Amino acid sequence: MTRFTIPADINAAPEQSREMLEAVNKKLGKVPNLYRLVALSPEALTGYVSLSGALAKGKLHAKTREAISLALAELNGCAYCLSAHSYISKNLMKVDDAEIAANRNGTSTDEKNKAAIEFAVKVAEKKGKVSAQDLQNIHEHGYSEAEIIEIVQNVALNIWTNYMNNVAETEVDFPPITPK
Numbered sequence: 692m693t694r695f696t697i698p699a700d701i702n703a704a705p706e707q708s709r710e711m712l713e714a715v716n717k718k719l720g721k722v723p724n725l726y727r728l729v730a731l732s733p734e735a736l737t738g739y740v741s742l743s744g745a746l747a748k749g750k751l752h753a754k755t756r757e758a759i760s761l762a763l764a765e766l767n768g769c770a771y772c773l774s775a776h777s778y779i780s781k782n783l784m785k786v787d788d789a790e791i792a793a794n795r796n797g798t799s800t801d802e803k804n805k806a807a808i809e810f811a812v813k814v815a816e817k818k819g820k821v822s823a824q825d826l827q828n829i830h831e832h833g834y835s836e837a838e839i840i841e842i843v844q845n846v847a848l849n850i851w852t853n854y855m856n857n858v859a860e861t862e863v864d865f866p867p868i869t870p871k
Contacts, residue, residue, distance in 0.1 A: 707733035769853035806832035
């Protein structure tokens with residue numbers, strides 16, 4: 692059971708959050724529980740929507756961002772994010788089950804994607820204190836400094852959503868996937 696009182700619908704959310712929730716509803720066809728939870732703080736929702744939107748326009752491919760999300764959700768034991776990103780990967784990105792399983796395990800069948808995911812996991816596990824060899828390896832796989840910055844930002848964003856959902860015990864509103 693969710694530990695926070697999540698607004699039942701857009702109209703029950705704080706007034707300052709409603710416009711952003713309407714935009715989410717228009718884009719996704721629903722307002723996932725995470726957004727309704729975060730809407731309790733309009734400032735937090737603004738930050739989340741802004742960073743997510745900015746990274747979506749960045750240099751990293753959407754499938755790479757989703758793969759990082761899957762790896763981090765598994766690493767952080769976040770059932771909500773693992774369920775949401777598994778659904779998005781399979782149904783919106785058309786990623787096959789084998790690749791989703793690989794992503795959850797912190798890897799990929801694609802070498803360039805594998806390098807990004809492994810680097811992202813190292814950033815999370817080492818709290819950002821990666822080695823010079825880790826940086827050299829990600830560069831050798833064709834990632835620019837701008838893309839590396841975006842990988843780190845995606846790690847930070849995913850850690851935040853994982854932790855927020857773990858703290859709140861947000862009710863999963865996607866087909867449920869249990870972390871290993």
